[in-house]
Amino acid sequence: QKEVEQNSGPLSVPEGAIASLNCTYSDRGSQSFFWYRQYSGKSPELIMFIYSNGDKEDGRFTAQLNKASQYVSLLIRDSQPSDSATYLCAVNPFGSNAGNMLTFGGGTRLMVKP
């Protein structure tokens, strides 16, 4: 059973702070990793994706991947109240023969307080 685990939160940070969201996955052969943001009642919205070990930065967001530790994280700098949402970690398992049959974590609810 391929699992993706996240702390459900809520993670509460003050406006302007760095929010750190973490995710672990069980399938060592996983190839690609995605962070989605989901507002209540809405669809997942892609924030970032990462394939290689190390850091990947995009604006206020940095994804970090450590395949040896089977760990992926998302840092949000200068957090804004509008960043308040549930952040979903999703993993593409090794061996899928076409496309993205993503395995999602349960999400971490982030609350950014003004």
Place this chain on the structure above:
Amino acid sequence: EPEVTQTPSHQVTQMGQEVILRCVPISNHLYFYWYRQILGQKVEFLVSFYNNEISEKSEIFDDQFSVERPDGSNFTLKIRSTKLEDSAMYFCASQGRGGLNSPLHFGNGTRLTVT
């Protein structure tokens, strides 16, 4: 920016009835997906579709479910003889030519309520 569109946004049906959820993927995309999210639970993969056939399906996607791309633009999910536990948000997604690891683009979802 191109979008994946889903209709209806909310569907209420009685247990035992058949429903068809509709999706229009982004026009030049090649891979199509259905995911579902039961209220308060994880987003779960149902099925992927490529080159006019199912390429992967999960354990959830049993004989009660079927998918079709009837006219080259629409992508539908049919649920036969609906059960109470089929109540969920159903998300359609599509993926373009950027490779098998390129990101999915999700539609806004159809909330299915089975009474």
